[in-house]
Amino acid sequence: MNPFTYARAKDAESAVALRRGDAGAKFLGGGTNLIDLMKMGVETPTQLVDINRLPLDKIEELPDGRGVRIGALARNSDAAENPLLRERYPVLREAFLSGASPQLRNLATVGGNLLQRTRCYYFYDPDFPACNKRAPGSGCGALEGYNRVHAILGQSEHCIATHPSDMCVALAVLDASVQVTGPKGSRSISFGEFHRLPGDHPEIETNLAPDELITAVDLPPLPAGARTHYVKMRDRSSYAFALVSVAVVLELRAGTIQSARVALGGVAHKPWRATKAETRLQGVKTGDETALREAAEAELAGAKGYQHNSFKIEMAKRTIVRAIVEAAT
Amino acid sequence: MSTAALKAQSMGQPLDRVDGRLKVTGAATYPAEFHPAGLLYGHLVTSRIARGTITAIDSAAAEKAPGVRAVLTHLNAPKLPEPPNAQKAEGIRLEQRVPFSDARISYGGQYVGVVVADTLEQARFAADLLTVSYAAETPALRKEDALETKQPAETNGEKLQFSKGDVEAALKNADFTRVEQTYSTPTETHNPMENSATIATWESPEKLVLYDATQYVKGAQSIVARAFGLKREDVRVICPFVGGAFGCKGPVWPHTLVAAMAARAVGKPVRIELTRAQMFSGTGHRSATSQRVALAASKDGRLQAIRHQSEGFTSPVGKYVEACGIGSTHVLYDAPAIEFGHTIHTVNIGQSSFMRAPGECPGTYAVECAMDELATALALDPLELRMLNNSPNHPTKGIPFSTKFLGDCYKVGAEKFGWGRRQAAPRSMKDGRLLVGWGVATATYPANQWAATVWMQLTADGTALVRCATHDLGTGASTAFTQISADALGLPTAKIKFELGSSDYPFGPVAGGSNSTATVGSAIVLAARALQQKLADLAVANAESTLYRANAREVVVVGPGRLGLVSNPGKSVSYADVLSAAGLPSIDAEGELKEEKNAKSAFQSFGAQFCEVKIDPDLPLVHVTRFVSVMDCGRVINSKLGASQILGGIVMGIGMALEEETHYDPRTGLPVTRNLADYHVPVHADINAIDVTFVGEPDLQFNAMGARGMGEIGNTGTAAAVANAVFHATGRRVRDLPITPDKLL
């Protein structure tokens, strides 16, 4: 671990102010990802700005029926048990509860969860020489290495890492927006625009500026009667990252899909909104597994697997079908 | 072996752990938690290549970093003499290379330096500043590229190539049903909660104290003494508690030698605790295996031939052989022709080593899966096939087993599990959408009893202190030894204090091969008998005693803490009275157990493992929903701890079947999954009801307690029971562990 200084902010303004001009500074949320990466020597901040005392841990209704706002410092466990979220966005609760362990969820914040970094083995362990995300230009260690947990959609030859969050997959189908504030003021980023695909800059993972602070995540209301569900496939019954996960929001009429929102986790550098499948699903009967399967096939048509992760393509198709069938029943 | 049976008073009872309170309150001091004055911290620097040579080391920045006291590498470290290849009683060294002896790199993660600093953080920080340059060569990581391939004749004095009868002929016999398949298991790494650690303190240039997380204090003492040219008694090894080991703390690994080297260099105590990642290369692992098994049986299901050919891996710095099935393949079932053999490939991967039920754990996986395939080929129930081939005699030694209740294991297990309701056809049992599978396998592990000496002291207040340089890996050994001591002395357990984990105590062997209970327990009995003899001699010599002038040989324990006459137990005296009459505050005695070979009987434990799995056919994560294990291990010294041992073995076996796998990067040869987020072991949610039952009788031919060890048998047969259940559920035979969801898609 490298030497660093520590400062505690009391509100959003002071947090932003403490970081200003310090390119090596990082905000400290629950620390469940950042501290790990510091111990591994992957993250080497010169300053930690502790934001845990910020009054941003509330989960409350937005005025005028505009939905619910989750403070960036809300803990994953608190969000999972929050009555408002539970009632209105059950898919989010399912996603939270499938992630990490209770101990980690007690510490992990919503803001930190959005920015958690990939679990690519080569990224996480600096003993491996090549990783474009950790050391731009060094190559991608996973491409020809062990790549079981890696991407099948939207990757580039520079990086095949995945975004590992469960929460974010649910946020993707909830059409959330991320509220941020920085030296240049506050703004809202729509969820689809928040995370990026790797392209030739895998070290840049989001469209958040380095000196911007996440203050909240806003969730617009779901259509009345919408069905939601989250299904996670992993290598053991709990405490494992998703191999593939699927979140869905369905509007149904008499067993027929009016509209579908589908997002995949564990398959891409960002939570993957399955727009091709969504289009195909319109008008499909939820009992028609062949049609559901065709929609899933359409989404995965462009998928590409590697030595150890090609199974994800088939697994993703089946998980999409399962999530829809279970959401509908 | 001693035959006079020990009467069970405390033995068999579910006594709570004697050190349970210390452990849950944090008062138990584990080796890395000792804090000798002036303690410094060492952090090991590991190689980023798996094969090649170090061309340069730049330590200037590390040396200048805050708090740094020393940086040792092969360039400046003192050259230790290579300790001779140790025999079992002299300690175990599997990695033969002395650390920092030269510039050669033989595996990824090899130690290339150590940084010693005032704090752990400073040491770790400075370690990152050490720049090591290499001339890398392409590492050999697969058997196709092996540096050397051998078929060694033996390991630890046991045959690695074995043959009885004409296996080839039986396999070619057209009248027989035959199966032949290859089964593979991946590298598995021991992951005890407590990482390996050593604190080294030089009390003088000739005297060294080590607080070392070890399964073998006497072994560490012997090896370290020879490595540093010291008298054995001038090296003290202290290890009162072990936070799990599974075999990785049996050998002396390089970090222990480095700790002593570093402490000598800085003239202060130095602590080296491995990181979890370092545990994946520096303290051994279970070698990956590839096992070809061929079985032939006559139409009635009687085995005619068993052939088991295994391949495994060792490193350029050692010779360890994962001896698949040497304690099981020729012991499990009767067959006129049995053959096994081993091929070992040398690759640039850290030294493989023994891990819980070495050999038998992967070996029973392969053979017991093959038995399942044979049952299918014969259209026989897999349990029936096993029952048919159960034999009271050792199949290759031609002598009877001392006791063997495997038949009862099958029967009781089948009953408890409800095996009779099994529908034979794969995919025929369902629970809603889920496929249900039931599998069975035989468990077996040899009974070992080696040499040990126990010292025992009885004090006039009626309490006893018992000591042996043995170990409690978290198994509850101290509790079991307290119970055996209590029964051997005829005292309540509350009056016994059992001490272990120090090389100051009389010899205890490595806590391995499930030997400790039998070995140390037998030595306890010998010590107690010697002590009672001394008491009897005092009692009959004392004119005031009711036993005055009685024949000392007729004096026995007649009640708690009392000696009396065999013929007239009413005539008795208390231990305390004997001592006070003799004017002695205490009396002590030693019992020395020698290793013996008994040629008349074979000693082996057996069991039956029954497993139920449920699997979603579309999203096939295997859930083990029920497990029934019935074991015959002779007398169970503590029913609660004994069941926990079996249960733990089963959990580990489920992990082996479904989750555990150390992956190596195909270019650098470094372990890729070297942390507990990526290296999966079962979590609570993976484990459901596990029912453990013991059957059988005390094995009094084996020792006075009638107890065979049970530390490892729970880990045998388990993976096969799971894999067989998966086949029954899905109709798919996965012969390559672990059975992760992708393999069933």
Ligand SMILES: Cc1cc2nc3c(=O)[nH]c(=O)nc-3n(C[C@H](O)[C@H](O)[C@H](O)COP(=O)(O)OP(=O)(O)OC[C@H]3O[C@@H](n4cnc5c(N)ncnc54)[C@H](O)[C@@H]3O)c2cc1C
């Ligand atoms: C063993 C293990 C298993 C796990 N399993 C899962 C799993 O199955 N599923 C899953 O989804 N997750 C899993 N996680 C990841 C876990 O969800 C994340 O570590 C956690 O959500 C991160 O939140 P945090 O508050 O601790 O973030 P931190 O570690 O504090 O921060 C993470 C990053 O976010 C930045 N940051 C934090 N808050 C803000 C803010 N308000 N504004 C701007 N930047 C900010 C930090 O600077 C840092 O770069 C696991 C983690 C571990 C250690």
Ligand code: SF4
């Ligand atoms: S996949 Fe991305 S994170 Fe992983 S090694 Fe390649 S560049 Fe690095």
